[in-house]
Amino acid sequence: MMNYEPGPPSAGPTGPPDASPPPAPPSPPAIEARDLTVVRGTRTVLRALDFTVRPGSITGLLGPSGCGKTTLMRAVVGTQAKVTGTLDVLGHPAGDPALRHRIGYVTQAPSVYTDLTVRQNLDYFAAVLHPGRAHRAARRDAVTRAIGDVDLTSHADALAGALSGGQRSRVLLAVALLGTPALLVLDEPTVGLDPVLRRDLWDLFHRLAADRGTTLLISSHVMDEAERCHRLLLMRDGRILADDTPDALRRRTGTETVEDAFLQLVEATSPTPPPDQEASR
Amino acid sequence: MTATAPTPTRPANEAAPARPLTPSRTTATAGRVLRQLTHDPRTIALLLIVPVLLITLLRYVFDGSPETFDSTGASLLGIFPLITMFLVTSIATLRERTSGTLERLLALPLGKGDLIAGYALAFGAVAVVQAALATAVSIWLLGLDVIGSPWLLLLVALLDALLGTALGLFVSAFAASEFQAVQFMPAVIFPQLLLCGLFTPREAMHPVLEAISNVLPMSYAVDGMDQVLHHPDITGDFVRDVAVVAGSALLVLCLGAITLRRRTP
Numbered sequence A: 001m002m003n004y005e006p007g008p009p010s011a012g013p014t015g016p017p018d019a020s021p022p023p024a025p026p027s028p029p030a031i032e033a034r035d036l037t038v039v040r041g042t043r044t045v046l047r048a049l050d051f052t053v054r055p056g057s058i059t060g061l062l063g064p065s066g067c068g069k070t071t072l073m074r075a076v077v078g079t080q081a082k083v084t085g086t087l088d089v090l091g092h093p094a095g096d097p098a099l100r101h102r103i104g105y106v107t108q109a110p111s112v113y114t115d116l117t118v119r120q121n122l123d124y125f126a127a128v129l130h131p132g133r134a135h136r137a138a139r140r141d142a143v144t145r146a147i148g149d150v151d152l153t154s155h156a157d158a159l160a161g162a163l164s165g166g167q168r169s170r171v172l173l174a175v176a177l178l179g180t181p182a183l184l185v186l187d188e189p190t191v192g193l194d195p196v197l198r199r200d201l202w203d204l205f206h207r208l209a210a211d212r213g214t215t216l217l218i219s220s221h222v223m224d225e226a227e228r229c230h231r232l233l234l235m236r237d238g239r240i241l242a243d244d245t246p247d248a249l250r251r252r253t254g255t256e257t258v259e260d261a262f263l264q265l266v267e268a269t270s271p272t273p274p275p276d277q278e279a280s281r
Numbered sequence B: 001m002t003a004t005a006p007t008p009t010r011p012a013n014e015a016a017p018a019r020p021l022t023p024s025r026t027t028a029t030a031g032r033v034l035r036q037l038t039h040d041p042r043t044i045a046l047l048l049i050v051p052v053l054l055i056t057l058l059r060y061v062f063d064g065s066p067e068t069f070d071s072t073g074a075s076l077l078g079i080f081p082l083i084t085m086f087l088v089t090s091i092a093t094l095r096e097r098t099s100g101t102l103e104r105l106l107a108l109p110l111g112k113g114d115l116i117a118g119y120a121l122a123f124g125a126v127a128v129v130q131a132a133l134a135t136a137v138s139i140w141l142l143g144l145d146v147i148g149s150p151w152l153l154l155l156v157a158l159l160d161a162l163l164g165t166a167l168g169l170f171v172s173a174f175a176a177s178e179f180q181a182v183q184f185m186p187a188v189i190f191p192q193l194l195l196c197g198l199f200t201p202r203e204a205m206h207p208v209l210e211a212i213s214n215v216l217p218m219s220y221a222v223d224g225m226d227q228v229l230h231h232p233d234i235t236g237d238f239v240r241d242v243a244v245v246a247g248s249a250l251l252v253l254c255l256g257a258i259t260l261r262r263r264t265p
Helices: A070-075 A120-129 A132-149 A166-177 A195-210 A222-226 A247-254 A260-271 B021-040 B041-061 B065-097 B101-106 B112-141 B152-170 B178-195 B209-216 B216-228 B235-260
Strands: A031-040 A043-053 A058-062 A081-091 A104-106 A183-187 A215-220 A231-236 A240-243
Touching: A031 A070, A043 A070, A043 A240, A058 A070, A058 A195, A058 A222, A070 A081, A070 A104, A070 A183, A070 A215, A104 A166, A104 B178, A120 A132, A120 A166, A120 B021, A132 A166, A166 A183, A166 A195, A183 A195, A183 B101, A195 A215, A195 A222, A195 B152, A215 A222, A222 A260, A231 A247, A240 A247, A240 A260, A247 A260, A260 B065, B021 B112, B041 B065, B041 B112, B065 B101, B065 B112, B065 B152, B065 B178, B065 B216, B101 B112, B112 B152, B112 B235, B152 B178, B152 B216, B178 B209, B178 B216
Parallel strands: A058 A215, A058 A231, A104 A183, A183 A215
Antiparallel strands: A031 A043, A031 A081, A231 A240
16 A cells, blocks of 8 residues: 555656746656647637656646546547547557557446446456457456455446446446556546545555556546645646646645645636636635 | 647547447437337337327228228328338437437447437337338228238338338438428428329329429328238339338438538537
């Protein structure tokens, strides 16, 4: 168990106020975005984002609901239309067919087949990832391991529709873990979970990053989860307010918590913040 | 791979290594769809029993005129699978779209063809059982008088079911809710039902309607059943009917594949 290790040694403690990108990492970045813009309908949801995510790190994507977190994650996974700018994921342009094996994705809505059992759900997704009779034994092992990873072994034969919301999102997490992906994109994976389970999942995330070298991009609107990330991307209104470690962020803003740091950054960037969506809830 | 050189994001991502169809992924998808059905025994019961009950009802509605039962009954044996598979498929794929499982699947190395063919395979199998049951009951218990081979009736029924599956898949792309999906049944199926020659011979219709009925696939489905009913051997018209129904099913399945988007707004 390694709770919050401060991530790869790096990034000057007190970066310049405009949060310049970190110094060139030793290996190519897991995600590299330049001038990333996404339009949905007539609305520009992401506005010219620039950021990089280092391999083997846990990056928290934080910000209030509606700030563009999910859109950013969908762009990284390659399911978002109307993406302009540059977005490279694991050395390929986002959405490249070569990436479909290497990215695990947990959507916010628990998109599992409610009329199948947990194991049947995983069996199917495993068969899509590694089809063929020859891989049957390997698939069974991978499914059993993934169910164990998310602590659903006792519910393996329950219908997914009979599970609670939190359990269902863990089924989705197990699906995401199936192919031993190099990048995990998790959209609010811990929402509505009890504190013990939340802690266990964060321990799992840290084990994945440390032992398997998995890169994790995790969104949350719960600011206290920020402390558990190696790096943070603070978002608001489709822009990145800050890209830094939690420590550096607090130090730079002279605040106690990431939440306070967020507030201060919002007030610093826009002198009159709109009253309707102050900070995160 | 030139991993370091950043390349501009491509809007579409088809082509390249991912294949549109892998047999093992297709059968895995068909198996999954059937497994979902096994958790829903009431739907299975409705799928299998309702056509039998309706054809029995028809038999006694036409108690006084067995010839009418022969022609109408044979046509209905082809129309039932079309309608039920249309409904079942449109709702099933709509659920895939709205629950997010479709987006999840298309982010995986699953070909669009795998999904479409998987559904067609699964519901085709259900349709075979459904049509076999209804045909057997009609011929052996209700005295439906067929001159041709009952196997040919089954073949047409299976193709009708595939056409229904294809149409259901296709229209589900245009439905935002179950309410809308169900409304597509009267919109897409009823006009074909009225024009297919079931109620009145197509030659007796207004010429415009007759022309329209000439391009609707259900007209050929009904005519195919009619050919089996009246001819001991495979006729040229039968071959044409089967080819038209199979071709339309394939065409609409391809149209359905186009409506599946890996990237959505």
